[in-house]
Amino acid sequence: MPLGRWTPLRHPEIDQVAIDDVLHALADPTRRRIVRMLIADGDRPCGTFGLEVSPSTLSHHFRSLRKAGIIRQFDSGRQRINTLRVAELDTRFPGLVDTILDSAPD
Amino acid sequence: MPLGRWTPLRHPEIDQVAIDDVLHALADPTRRRIVRMLIADGDRPCGTFGLEVSPSTLSHHFRSLRKAGIIRQFDSGRQRINTLRVAELDTRFPGLVDTILDSAPD
Numbered sequence: 652m653p654l655g656r657w658t659p660l661r662h663p664e665i666d667q668v669a670i671d672d673v674l675h676a677l678a679d680p681t682r683r684r685i686v687r688m689l690i691a692d693g694d695r696p697c698g699t700f701g702l703e704v705s706p707s708t709l710s711h712h713f714r715s716l717r718k719a720g721i722i723r724q725f726d727s728g729r730q731r732i733n734t735l736r737v738a739e740l741d742t743r744f745p746g747l748v749d750t751i752l753d754s755a756p757d
Numbered sequence: 758m759p760l761g762r763w764t765p766l767r768h769p770e771i772d773q774v775a776i777d778d779v780l781h782a783l784a785d786p787t788r789r790r791i792v793r794m795l796i797a798d799g800d801r802p803c804g805t806f807g808l809e810v811s812p813s814t815l816s817h818h819f820r821s822l823r824k825a826g827i828i829r830q831f832d833s834g835r836q837r838i839n840t841l842r843v844a845e846l847d848t849r850f851p852g853l854v855d856t857i858l859d860s861a862p863d
Binding site: 670671672674675677678679680743744745746747750751753754755756 | 777781856860
């Protein structure tokens, strides 16, 4: 049975997303780069970002973004796909993600 | 000689302020409350904020805000006065502090 091979990934409901988690998640240049790549190119699997960090560090960054409500992750075959929740976030914190990305030089 | 009784307080130049430090500093409800009180009431000494946190925790919060370039602190007699650098910050990160404060429910 392929279902149940993975622990289901937890995603906060948008009204449970905490501003402190969003700010901490975006206070890192690698995580901002992930968000910028998702904005530019749309959904993509974890292994395709070409970032020069170790797999465990990369997993940590994706987990931070997921727990902060900034991305959703779902498993498709052997790939874990990442998708942005910026439209949802924007209903809760209008303009926040854009303003942070505009402020960061990276 | 009253001068030299304190170690001079370090303040980053505005062009050295790091976005990551600003985001971490504002990812805390007590620190946001300090900023909101300074916006509402202007400069005030550390001991007058009426926050229910220990003196050491309060010192930590003020230090985080100072190192992130959000406040300046200077000693006047026996008091340490806090003053906002939001106008300066706004030249470097337009709208960032306001957008974060508007996003936070506290």
